[in-house]
Amino acid sequence: MQQRTPITPDPRTAPAPGTERGTDRSRRRFLAAAGTLGGSLAAAPLGTARAAGPPAPRRAAGRTVAVLGGGVSGLTAAHELAERGYRVTVYERNPTLGGKARSMDVPGTGGAGRRPLPGEHGFRFFPGFYRNLPDTLRRIPVPGSATGAHGNLVDATEVLFARDGGRPDLRLPFRTLLAAPSLELLLPDALLQTLTGLLDTSLHLPATEIAYFANRMLVHLTSCEERRLGQWEHIPWWEFVRADRMSYDYQRLLAIGLTRNLVATRAEVASTRTVARILQAFLYNVLGFGTDGEPDRVLNAPTSEAWIDPWTAQLSDLGVRFELGCEVQELTYSDGLVSGVRLADLDSGRIRTVTADHYLSAMPVEHARLTWGPALRAADPGLARCDRLQTDWMVGVQFYLRTRTPIVHGHVDYVDTPWALTSISQAQFWPGRDFRADYGDGTVAECLSVIVSQWDTPGVLYGRPALKCTREEVVREVWAQLKGSLNDTGRAVLRDDDVHSWFIDPAVTGLGGPAPANREQLLVQTVGSHDNRPPAATAVPNLFLAGDYTATDIDLATMEGANESARLAVNALLDADGSNRPRCTVWTLYRPPELELLQQQDAVRYRLGLPNALDFG
Template structure:
């Protein structure tokens, strides 16, 4: 047997201390980096905040539970309905459309020259920190999800800003923006940026909305002379509110930046379903609801709602509790004059209003977009185009249409164009030409393409997150026992948006009813409630600049 020390030659052994020193020196920045990550995590209190931790000794269910009406079959309504039906409540779900899912629903339409295919309200990204939404999905057998390769912004110049590889730790990920040239150190350390950008690290619901809900994002950008490249980053988060910069509240933008970028370490690489939403998500949910004895009443819009001495009445039928999970346009007509409700409750729910129009336009065309573009890409907006999805690259049903010949055989691509907030002065007739023109400028390889089939929707049913609306926004609790709100327009006691707000509010509404009945609550996990630098006093210069 060879003695180990004989394996090291005398020359090598004299170099060992130097080698060790070198390793030690290299380890210092690495240890510093790990230390910094741990510090950020500790300061935020971890990335998963246990907002509701159920008492395991509380009963899950009991005899003779009251009946519950859930109004609206979007993600919020479905979350509440499924949760309560699983606990044994007799649930009736009212949905005005023929299908479930609301904005995450899909339907069959005869768009392929008379042949039907699945179309939807558009591509949706499921982010890793959507804890409640993920919990809902994990509780039913949904279709396979695929991970996006890269989060990409396609700029007006045609350049692609890619977020793959950005360190996901909050705050350290700001260096990712720096490296991609979205801002410079000079922007951050010199006025006015130095005085303003701190707001994004200081999110704390009460203070943020008290100070900044009266300021628009556009006003902030003007007064702060936000450089165009940095606006590109902010705009990505601003789009989530379906509002123009002039209308969008700065406080909402700060919340979005906190929620998506500065409070979670999952990064921006999200997942998406590879089936249409009906087959992939909604059918399993509807099947479970029905197997639990819930009554799913599609094509039965809520026309009448009132509070009675015994509980509530919906479309002439009595219920012991109600979850309001409708979209914004439905609320005013049903609630402003709802009999039996306190004036304040009627006013709050009934005053939720819709934001701007948005457009989803799916086109079957005879040219394909270049291979290097991910299936979903955000586009820097000129006038209307916000995002492009290449459905022929991933969706099972779309691929099947092409293979089976249901779609025109000349089809090379099935693209979905989104405009999340149609400018008020863009008339209907101009929307499609504007979107198509912008598509061709971004992707010149599509020049000369013809549209073979199309599916086009202009809707105005996303709620407004405009300046000054937060103070009056309804919360999940309405002040009336047995009556709860659940939707992405509800003011939540933690930061959440869109699908996550819908699912989380659904669990909260169900918890309201469970709590009244002395039953065990559903657990709710959220991102950290506050930003890394929450609680810092606003610098005087910022107060002067923003008047807030």
């Protein structure tokens, strides 16, 4: 789990292809022309509705609900149900709550009154276009914070695209551009000009490629929902943006990099609908529309300290019970209803069955679908579609360093790394924590949290994919790839003798052996996957589904998706129960009314078999 032996340096080489550019004057002239539609398009502004706020907490005794899974979706469901008077028990396999979002103590690392070093499955961030999860955060009391756990969010203001082989890194501001955004920015001409300008200023790609990518984004922005589901859902992002025809930098930055960072899947298989929806959400966030805050926010302490622990304390106060260390084996079914849940206590091995009036399954899809037996699947044949949903590895390595190493005030994307690395230096965002005084043995000053997104690509050190490496080899390989991007200009950003220790989530097992496994995988939005995502309500009247694999508006495996799915599941349960308690507020992604007319026109074209009016191939 943890290694204290210093990492020895290893040589690293990487290709550094260049791109040709024209003169600045001709480039500006070209982009100015590309960024205008000639005023031929218009959109009529329409109003938007706002939902009511959350209900006041209620402690009245009510019917019982078994929530299966103690991750973000399970805790959200428990929160909403307890506030509406239901008696809730959460059953969780892990010894701690929070799922993939939790932080974990690194065993044997605390001392002299200091906490153990904080480990995690991987870093997390809270974009400003999240609306459901921030609402929950505001409702979690935290001493000294008028806005609850939401007050523990802090802004990350930059992003760094780190390149290999001495190529210039791209360090960019990442924040909302306008304090008072103008609705005119959402008209097609203005959107295209804004997109073109942002890309040109930030990425320095060939002007023709910038113009093409901006046009592709506008095609999706003006597409009707029928086209998005019927056409773009079934086309890979790589194909939609014509990455195979473009430069190496275009492929790495706009095709591969965006899907890796924002959608956590591969451009070659990722649904265009999913990728483009998240990109447009970030675009509107940067322009100041439909936001809860800045585009990139992180917590001001380890996740469990800043969020999960206060949350579980609040839920306990609301009467929620937690049973940890118990694994759901099967939801038993009889007489048209779920009749119970068979559990295995991991410590004793004892098998038992628990019952409730309602059952809300909030486990990850790869675990949930194993608990649906033949009788239950026969009762709801739609459950079988979940077997087609795919998951993949996305897990991190935390490097504990002896020196504060704030590489950038935000996230780093190591664009050229074969293992698709991203990272964040966390100590800079924890102002209330003195790392040396609060954690470990008193010598650790930094936690550099790195995520490995591609576990099946050969590395630079051993020539093997991460799945074929031991834990120690994975760590050395990740460190070598980090240095290949950060130390390639001669400046020693990372030093081998600065590494104190490291941590990989114990959910990852068997590395270096014949059967590597990861119990905490991530759903990936492959082409067509939307069709296989189930609704919150099943055909079984007392069974409901939550989790980032279910059908949500955000349509992405994220904490926001998990939170939204739980709200939908609770609303479905309230409907089935005939409850008169208020329904959960559910926020959807921002939809500019200025584009609705174009989307309505596109719906007509789609039904006639015609392409989007701006789709020039």
